[in-house]
Every structure is written in structure tokens, then in C-alpha cells.
Amino acid sequence: MAQAPADPGSAEAADPEESSPNMIVYRKMICEQPVALSCFSRDLSSLDKYADEIEDIITRMQDDKTGGVPIRTVKSFLSKIPSVVTGADIVQWLMKNLSIEDPGEAIHLGSLIAAQGYVFPISDHVLTLKDDGTFYRFQAPYFWPSNCWEPENTDYAIYLCKRTMQNKARLELADYEAENLARLQRAFARKWEFIFMQAEAQVKIDRKKDKTERKILDSQERAFWDVHRPVPGCVNTTEMDIRKCRRMKNPQKVKKSVYGVTEESQPQSPVHMPSQPVRKTTKEDFRKQITFLNLQIDRHCLKMSKVAESLIAYTEQYVEYDPFITPAEPSNPWISDDAALWDIEMSKEPSQQRVKRWGFSMDEVLKDPVGRDQFLRFLESEFSSENLRFWLAVQDLKKQPLQDVTTRVEEIWQEFLAPGAQSAINLDSHSYEKTSQNVKDPGRYTYEDAQEHIYKLMKSDSYARFLRSNAYQDLLLAKKKGKSLASKRLTGLMQSS
Amino acid sequence: MCDQTFLAVVFGPCDKCSKEKPLRAVYIKSEQLSYCSLCVEMMATEGLHENETLASLKTEAESLKGKLEEERAKLHDVELHQVAERVEALGQFVMKTRRTLKGHGNKVLCMDWCKDKRRIVSSSQDGKVIVWDSFTTNKEHAVTMPCTWVMACAYAPSGCAIACGGLDNKCSVYPLTFDKNENMAAKKKSVAMHTNYLSACSFTNSDMQILTASGDGTCALWDVESGQLLQSFHGHGADVLCLDLAPSETGNTFVSGGCDKKAMVWDMRSGQCIQSFETHDSDINSVRYYPSGDAFASGSDDATCRLYDLRADREVAIYSKESIIFGASSVDFSLSGRLLFAGYNDYTINVWDVLKGSRVSILFGHENRVSTLRVSPDGTAFCSGSWDHTLRIWA
16 A cells, blocks of 8 residues: 655655655545545536646646656654645646746746645645745645535634644644634634534544644645635635526535534525526427527538638728727827827817728718718718718617607608608618508617618718718828818829729 | 117317317327317327427437538638738737726626726625726716625716616616715616526617626616616526627627527527527636627636637637636727737736737736726726726726
């Protein structure tokens, strides 16, 4: 059973017999608590995704056969420190095995693994990883977070009480622990005798264990409580996102005691909402799925190469407008603390860059209030603004509260579509028929068909003319009013080209 | 006497309609039932449907799924990052925290930008909803919700109201008043009612309509004035955690992501699901459209972010690293769509090159999970909210 592990990585290992307790202790602990582990079979639910990953990393880290970290017993002043690894070794292992280039990143990840309780500093309550010679120890699987621990305060009280009974300097309570103990003594005043007895029983059990084993187990127990009752100011990693709580593998949270204390039934935590009954897939569900799938199969899709080109083209067109890539002019307000950029944008004078953007697509003109205004004014000057005004009116209709919809539908009909309408728009007979039908049952989408039609018309006609217009070109070339003769000729040239 | 043959007719309650009538024996799937003659006639005319068993429908669905995958695979002629090799690499980025907003007493769960590019609304676990001028870091409004875990909040397009909700299963709208004497909570309007927690909400391009997503597995569109349900969206098999409206001026679609690992694109008019994507291994916490509206990104508990293109109808990129093992809670694009900012449960923000698929930068600073992240309307900065009670503006 006692195998001297082949440990090529550790240069300073004590002789093999001394390094073997490390292995025995771990194996023993796994065997000692089979009941606890079997209750909570490996869960594949989404909630434990990161826990599974960490456990995999931790297991690999301890596997000396595949290049794990060197776990060794270190000789200290008068005693030996069993089963430890340095922070630097952990950081190095992470960098090598997870392809991390930056030590800072490895330290951050290592600190998170420590904060979750999988590895801990032997001389500190604060669970963080340092890239130096500080010693760390691995947590026993019994205490792993994936076992759904939610230890009660009675267990914590027993633990703190037990600590005060052990006359070891290194096990003295920290200030915050002493405060916690005092609080618990007040809260559990009536059952303190019971707690005291449990603590005494635990001390007796502990005394029976081998000295080295006790050192290790004591530290692991302490690390467990550092996770569940963290040092004030430290992140409590056991806090959960409430949206994911009720789907946990132990929704009823059968509270098991760390010290085997049977508790009277706990009221169910308000955090655990009843989970929804799982609906079985019905025939109707499958029929819907089949209809949906058939629609998808019939859908015309683009090839990846085309899609890639399109995505690349879009980013290339807009990259000059992206302040994260092309610094904003005159400055990024957040960096310079100067809101000049926003003041300029509010003014009625649009910059060349902004005007250029209107030329990318009609949506850009319609999206920008100044662009929309320019577009409208241009069309008005040509007495052809009814299409745009109709489009804007329908957009406005869709923004109305429900109770105003019917009135607006009627107003739009009167202005743009009724026989003899003031701003008659030009719809083909099919659309017109459909729209007149829709108007009989007015709603937000009454003019959807007509609007689509007009949009297409504007894109190919009005918008194209707008881009070629003097008004637009002047803005684009940032010409001021009162041009010289020379520039007028230039505009003429551009129009004819 | 000759033998007489009698036809024995049973008279009694029909097994189908329960009426007292003369019955005939009928065999359905080897089971004998007694139907009245009317029910027998009706059953005979129902005909074909009865031939479809649950199993046969399931098989048909499976085979169609296979065929769909085949068809899509035919169009998969190249990878995005391969085509993007010709694109110039991005330079080094220096992104720092430019503002830190302190004032929440507990985990910040959600935030949204105002169209004015500087104001934001944020909500937290302790029920507080705060409106800030993040440029000056001043708090301008604060309201306490009657519930804890306010998981969703949104700014109205006009800048004159905010919406929020959470464990109360509702979405409420608060008009923002600058009258110091007026109590914000007094004008509160309850708009949406779900049967489980509210996970996300967003105004459409108007102050008058709100789109919501809920733990009850549905999304819904509401008229703010009347509180009436305009359209509901059913299809997710579990909690819906996030949604995003398509950025088009004429668009009537939105995308949602849920605990069923699916991202679904919906038609707001009909309530129908138009497209569906299921490649994540775990809950989808966040979805955001690519600025052109042709694609969207998702962030999931499986520690990856993915890009889905609507025209190709498939996943086109995965953003992941061996060293990233905690879930992505929140994603958003920079203005050009070249960068994807993603906040993670490991307290960091990773910045991805959308086209090349590589990580450009990792940002440290938050001291607990990053729960929410949005880029400002003009793309000059992005804001992250965290369980460490603070919000940070990065640029």
C-alpha cells in the first residue's frame, strides 16, 4: 500500500519513506469518507462546469507520473512540514500546462483556485496564491466545494470550540475567529453544553490520529472553514447566482454536518425556489419541431466565405469610427476628461466624417437625426418628400402607446393613402389593396408591407439622388456657404461623373 | 325451432364521449374500447394523425436535424479566422479604468447606458437602482425596489425613464423626475408580469414598448401605458437569461439566450422563432448583436464566447482559451464589431479580436465576478458592473 512514488521533479525530497505519508494520507482520507462522496455523484450540470475543470487541473497537478508539482516534506526548525508545494511551483505548473504566457494571469487563476478552496497557504487564512516560496497544501477531496457543503453555524461553533481546547500556539484563534466564537456563544447560549461536548469528542478522535496526519488534516479543516467563513473583507466564493440556485444537484440542500451532528430539520432556505416540473416532449412539440426544421432546410444560406468577407468588409468600413481602434478626435472624453467631442456632436454642423457615414447605407442617414433632417430637406426641395415622411410616420406609429394606435393609423391613411390624399405615396396596386384591407383592423403593423415597399423605393431612388446632390456633396467636402467660382466648377464636375 | 342468431348490443357509457348509447367494440393499439357509433365515425375520419406515434415523430425530427446539418456543412467552405489572416493585426491596447462608481451596497447585477453617452442606470442585489452621470460619477437618482436581486434594468430611449425588475417577477417603469421633492417610487408603473424572475428587459426604439425575458422560459413584448401584453415568445426549454434587439431601423427581430443552451432569433410581429442555435455546452448568460445586425455573439457558463452568423445560419467562431475556465457572464461589441469585450466570473474582462479569434487583452481590476458589461452608445468606452459592488468605466 505504501508506494514510494517516483518523483523525478523534486530535488530536495526527503528520503522516500518520508514522502510516502503524503500519499497514504490522501488515499486514506478518500477511503475514510466513502459515504460522503458517494452521496454526491459526479455532476455534469452546468453549475459545476468550472468546478469540474478545477478538479481536473488539481488532480493533474498532483499526479507525479505526468509532471505534477513537487509535493514534499520540508524540514523546518524543530519539526517537519509534511506534504507541501511552493507557490512558485504551482504558478510554473499552470503556465506550462495551461499555456499561459503571463505569470500575472497564472497567479490570478491560482488565486481563484485557492479562493474556491482547492489549495491553500499553510500559514494564512487569506486564500490567495503568491509566486514565491510560500508553502501550499492541497485540499482533501472530502472538503471539495463540489460536495455541496453548506455547513451550519453549529458545526462552525464546534470547530472554533475545538480549536480553543488544543493547546498549540499555531492553532490559536485569529481575532476575527475569536469574535465569531463570542457571537456564536451568545447565539447558541442554550445549547452550548452540547456543542462543547461535540468539540471534546472531536478532540478525542483527533488525538488518536498519527501526528503528521493530524497536521495535514488540521490544516485542511482550517482551509475548509476559510472558504465557508472567510476572513472579513475576503470574497466569499460560496455565494451563488440566484438564477442558477434552484437547478443545483442538491436543491433540497440536505444539510450534512461536518462533524456528524444530526440537526433538527432546517427550514428550507428562501434562496431555493421550487424548480419547474420538467415537461415531457409531446407529439405537438415534435410536430412543431419538424415544421421548424423543414423551414430551416428550405432557407437560402450564404457560404462561409461570403459571410466572412461581409463581416470583414463591415469592420473595415467602420474601423475609423471605432474609438477603441482609431482614437476619437479631438479626444476621447473619458481619457482627456474633456467633453468637447460630445459638444461637437450636439451642434448642428456635422463633421465630414459623420457625413461620410451617411453614404454607407440608407439606415445610417435615417439613424442620425441630423442626417435624417438633411435628407428630408433635400427631398422637400425637390417636392418629393412624401415617401420619407410616410416612412417616418409609420416608424412613429410603431412607437405609440396602444391606445393611440387606431387614431394614428387613420391619420396616416388620410394624409398618404386615401384617394385625393395630400401627400399621396406611390404604391403598386397589390400593396395598396393589402394595406386598405389592413386598415380595417388597425394595429401597429398595419402599414408594414407598404413601409417595406417605400423603403426599397427610397433606397434605389431618393437616397441615391441625395448622395449625388449638391447639399450632400457640399457637406461631405466641408464646403462653407458662399463658395468661390472654382469650387462651384468642381461640384459640377463631380455631379456629372 | 331453427337457430336464431342474435347480435348482442351493449348499451352503456361511451369510452370517448361518456354518453349513454349503443356501443361498438373498437380496437386501438391492441386495446379494446367501446365507442358509440358517432365517435367511431369521427375517429375513422381523423385518420392519418393516429399513425404518428411519439417515436415516429421523434425519428423524423432526428433525421431532419441530420439533413439540416448536412446542408449547412456544404456551405462551410472556410473558417472566419482563415479569411481574416489577410486583415491587419490590431496594435497593443492600453485600456484602463477611467471612472469607478461606488455607491451600491451589494452585488451590481445589471447596467444600461442612456443615449446621451454618459448617463447609466445600474441595479443591485440589495434592491437599489441608481442613475449616475458616469462622466462626473455623480448619482442623480436612486430608488429602492421592494424586492432583492434586481437582475434587469434598462434606460428608456428618451432618457426620461428607466425600467427594472428581478425576483418580483415584474418589470416596472419609473419616470425620471428632476423635481427634488418628488419621490421616484410614487410614479412607478408596473408593466410586465411573469411567473418567475425577470432576467432581462429592454425598451424597443420607443419609450412605449418593453421587451422582457424571464426565468419562466418566455420572452414578452408589453405596451408600457396600458401594461398590456402585445406578444409572447415561447420556445425556450428553460429559463431565458438574456435578450438583445436587432440594431436595424426597420428591424423587428431580437435574439434571446437561455439555460437550455439555445440562442433563438424571434420575429416580434408574429411571435415565431425564426432561427435557433444550439452549440454551447452550458447556460447562455448574454447575447449581443454584431453592429451590422447580421450576426450575434453569446457568452456562456461553458467558459466560451461564440459568434453566430444569421445568413450562414451557424456558429462561425469560438472565443476560448485553456486558461479560461470560469463562465462568461456578459458580452458586447466595440462600434466597428472588431472587438468583443467579455466579462467573466473569474473577475476579469477579456478582449477578443472578433475576426481572428485571438485574445487581444485581459483586464484585471474587479475584485469579484463581472456580472454585466455594455459598450457606450458612441463606442468611446464600456462599463462593467461587478459583485464587488462597483462599476468601472474603461477606455
